[in-house]
Amino acid sequence: NRMHLLCPMNTSPHVNPHKSGHGIWEEFSHSFTPAVREVVEFAKRIPGFSDLSQHDQVSLLKAGTFEVLVVRFASLFDVKDRTVTFLGGTKYSVEALRAMGAGDFLTSMMDFSENLMGLSLSEEEMSLFTTVVLISADRSGIENVNSVEALQETLIRHLKGLITKNHTNESAIFTKLLLRLPELRSLNNMHSEQLLAFKIH
């Protein structure tokens, strides 16, 4: 009888114990679907994305949506206040979430948020970084790797140019930003394990 769904894409971590697993999932799905649609709309605006095959567009989005959402919603994880804000608008302390069952995954999400927000990127830089997160040729199921790779290289080049231009005395920022990519992959894997645990419950 799992009583909590500890994802800030939910309106609240509390779930109705009288609801079926399917009902809980339906409610959760209703909460996160608009954010997923926004990721798709964002992808469509990436120059060159629509030129990829529909199969590769879907593969990139399937593999990368969680990571894009982590970047977009990193500010929900407030490291200074040690709180997480859920989509319903309520803040929960890390301690409260731990008492509800949150473990290492929450720690990793807080660490990521601290690392990313600490770079103090502009909206434009964050947006371009998000395109680099999404357009990644090594995702599983990509058919035309060369096309995705070419687009990926273009986006990384633009990101490097923008970061170099905006942070002339902070040459390490671009490297630090690229180091967030494997961190996101790791979070993605951890998230899949959390989803599996949810399904089992």
Place this chain on the structure above:
Amino acid sequence: FSDPASNLGLEDIIRKALMGNLEERPE
């Protein structure tokens, strides 16, 4: 559970959002 995106309905949401784009695209 090798493909969480498909199992959780994510692929369906993605496909529908992408299809909307195709329908809106002028020929």
